[in-house]
Amino acid sequence: DAEITQSPRHKITETGRQVTLACHQTWNHNNMFWYRQDLGHGLRLIHYSYGVQDTNKGEVSDGYSVSRSNTEDLPLTLESAASSQTSVYFCASKEGTGELFFGEGSRLTVL
Amino acid sequence: GEDVEQSLFLSVREGDSSVINCTYTDSSSTYLYWYKQEPGAGLQLLTYIFSNMDMKQDQRLTVLLNKKDKHLSLRIADTQTGDSAIYFCAETGGADGLTFGKGTHLIIQP
Numbered sequence: 001d002a003e004i005t006q007s008p009r010h011k012i013t014e015t016g017r018q019v020t021l022a023c024h025q026t027w028n029h030n031n032m033f034w035y036r037q038d039l040g041h042g043l044r045l046i047h048y049s050y051g052v053q054d055t056n057k058g059e060v061s062d063g064y065s066v067s068r069s070n071t072e073d074l075p076l077t078l079e080s081a082a083s084s085q086t087s088v089y090f091c092a093s094k095e096g097t098g099e100l101f102f103g104e105g106s107r108l109t110v111l
Numbered sequence: 112g113e114d115v116e117q118s119l120f121l122s123v124r125e126g127d128s129s130v131i132n133c134t135y136t137d138s139s140s141t142y143l144y145w146y147k148q149e150p151g152a153g154l155q156l157l158t159y160i161f162s163n164m165d166m167k168q169d170q171r172l173t174v175l176l177n178k179k180d181k182h183l184s185l186r187i188a189d190t191q192t193g194d195s196a197i198y199f200c201a202e203t204g205g206a207d208g209l210t211f212g213k214g215t216h217l218i219i220q221p
Contacts, residue, residue: 033208042199042213043154090153092208097141100201100209102153 003027006091006103014111019078021106023091029101031094032074034058034066036087037105043090049074081110115212117200122218129187131215133200136181140202143176144209145185148197157198158185187217195219 004025013019025032030051035043045058047066055066063085065077078085091103117133135143141162146154160167160174160183167174173186187194197216201209 031208035211040213043211045208048208092154094208097203099156099159100144102155104153105151 004091004093004101004103006089006106008106009104010107012109012111013081015081015083017081019081019108021076021078021089021091021108023074023076023103024072025091025093025101026072027093027095027101028071029093029095030071031096032068033092033100034064034074034076035090035092036060037090038087046076046089047074078108081108083110086110115200115202115210117198117212117215119213120216120218122220123190124220125190125192127190129185129190129194129217131185131187131198131200131217133183133185133212134181135183135200135202135210137202137210138178138181142203143174143183144199144201144203145172145174145183146199146201146211148199148214150196154199190217190219192219192221 007022033048034046037043044060046064047058049055049068086109089106092100094100115135123129142159144159145157147157148154158172160176171188175184197214199214200212
């Protein structure tokens with residue numbers, strides 16, 4: 001079955017370190033998204049991509065970057081992790097106006 | 112701008128009906144969605160409704176849409192302990208995928 005997977009599921013890092021969260025989907029969807037989920041804020045969009053070599057900033061993009069070198073993967077990079085980036089991160093994908101499928105989430109703690 | 116509002120918590124007794132409400136602002140939304148998030152998991156699509164519909168029923172779930180008031184509701188009949196989760200309302204219409212509400216924590220009392 002097609003799926004969307006995130007790794008790592010849990011990570012603890014220190015302030016200032018670079019962190020990359022992986023997202024891989026096997027549906028061949030063009031549209032991929034990264035959200036962060038925080039209590040009291042719900043889900044907020046970080047970055048999104050409509051296809052290979054396309055990336056766009058979302059609502060809370062400062063401190064994050066993404067790259068799309070192929071259809072299946074959209075890694076999210078924190079160039080210099082900050083405590084404010086402690087959160088649960090969700091990757092999602094969809095095709096056109098179809099259903100948005102979510103990964104299981106990556107819990108990141110920045111100490 | 113786009114904004115989706117919903118209450119943060121709802122507590123109901125097991126066996127009663129749960130009604131989760133949502134208001135949205137983007138009148139151009141083609142679809143409106145309800146997602147369910149169980150503890151430690153990602154969001155899963157529960158149901159959706161086309162913007163030209165008033166109601167959609169799927170087993171214990173009933174979605175009502177009032178386009179004039181931009182109000183969406185999700186009714187869960189005969190609420191069970193397995194329904195305990197966070198329920199997110201979401202709308203389309205923008206170029207950036209879906210816009211989500213903050214989520215309603217459904218708490219089931221025995």
